[in-house]
Amino acid sequence: MTYALICASHNDEILNANLARSPMITEGRVPLHLQRGATSAAVAYNRAIDTTDADILIFAHHDVYLPRGWEDLLTRRLREVAAHDPNWALYGPFGVGLDASHIGPVWSSSIGLIVGRVPTTPAEVQSYDEMVIVMRRSAGLRFDEALPGWHMYGTDIVTTARTCGLHAYAGALPTIHNDRYHDHLRDDFVQCYTAMRHKWRDHLPLRTPIIKISKSGLHLYKNRWQDYRSEKFRANMSVGINHAPEYLASICGWSDLTASA
Structure with a gap:
C-alpha cells in the first residue's frame, strides 16, 4: 500500500507546530500534499484526490500530530479491516459507532482528555471527527462540493x-x-448542520462527534444551550495548544507506536 498525507491548511504556524513535525513527514516516509486557498474542505480534498495517485489517502487537519510508527500501525489496522470486510472504504482514529458510542483513542487538547473506547476489532461507524479520515482510493468516493465550509464532511x-x-x-x-478550545458552535457550523439536515433527511437521525442531526433540528438549539451552560467547565478542562505534540504523545504513552505495529 502506498500512502499520501493530505492537509488543507491556512496557517503555517499551526501546521509547522503539529502535523509537519510528525516523524513520517520529517523522515520522508510519507509525502505531505498541502492544499491552499480552497473554499471548502470538499474542494480541497477532491483536488488532492485528482493530483495524487497513492492507494491510501490520509486527510488530516494541520493541528494533528501522528506519533512515530503511526503509518506502520495504520498498515496493520487496514489489513485487519480488509480481512474483516473487503468492502471497506474509509477508516479513522475517531468515529461514532452505529450504536452512537465514541471509538478512539485520541488525545484532544481542547478538553484535556483521551477520548473514545478502544475496540478489539474494527468498529463500523456512522461518522468521523474530521481531524483524520483515511480513504481507500479504489472505493471511488469523492467529497460533496455542494456541502459548504469545513464541518460535517466526515459524516457526509x-x-x-x-x-x-x-x-x-x-x-x-x-x-x-492539539486543538484549541471552542466556546460555542458558530454560524459556519450551523450552516453545515442545516445543509446536512436537508441533504440526508431520509437517513436521519445521524450522530456526529459533536451533535445529533435530527429531522426537527432541535438538537442544534439544545447543544447551543448546553455549550452556554458548560462554557466555564469546558474552558477549565482545556490544556491550551502551547504544549509540544511530542510531549503530549509521551504523556499518553504514544511516543513510539512501532511496537504496536
Whole structure:
C-alpha cells in the first residue's frame, strides 16, 4: 500500500507546530500534499484526490500530530479491516459507532482528555471527527462540493459510502489532536448542520462527534444551550495548544507506536 498525507491548511504556524513535525513527514516516509486557498474542505480534498495517485489517502487537519510508527500501525489496522470486510472504504482514529458510542483513542487538547473506547476489532461507524479520515482510493468516493465550509464532511462521506453499499470503520490508532478550545458552535457550523439536515433527511437521525442531526433540528438549539451552560467547565478542562505534540504523545504513552505495529 502506498500512502499520501493530505492537509488543507491556512496557517503555517499551526501546521509547522503539529502535523509537519510528525516523524513520517520529517523522515520522508510519507509525502505531505498541502492544499491552499480552497473554499471548502470538499474542494480541497477532491483536488488532492485528482493530483495524487497513492492507494491510501490520509486527510488530516494541520493541528494533528501522528506519533512515530503511526503509518506502520495504520498498515496493520487496514489489513485487519480488509480481512474483516473487503468492502471497506474509509477508516479513522475517531468515529461514532452505529450504536452512537465514541471509538478512539485520541488525545484532544481542547478538553484535556483521551477520548473514545478502544475496540478489539474494527468498529463500523456512522461518522468521523474530521481531524483524520483515511480513504481507500479504489472505493471511488469523492467529497460533496455542494456541502459548504469545513464541518460535517466526515459524516457526509461516511453516509455517502454507506448508501453505496460500502463501509466505514474506526479502530485503535492513537493520534494527537492539539486543538484549541471552542466556546460555542458558530454560524459556519450551523450552516453545515442545516445543509446536512436537508441533504440526508431520509437517513436521519445521524450522530456526529459533536451533535445529533435530527429531522426537527432541535438538537442544534439544545447543544447551543448546553455549550452556554458548560462554557466555564469546558474552558477549565482545556490544556491550551502551547504544549509540544511530542510531549503530549509521551504523556499518553504514544511516543513510539512501532511496537504496536
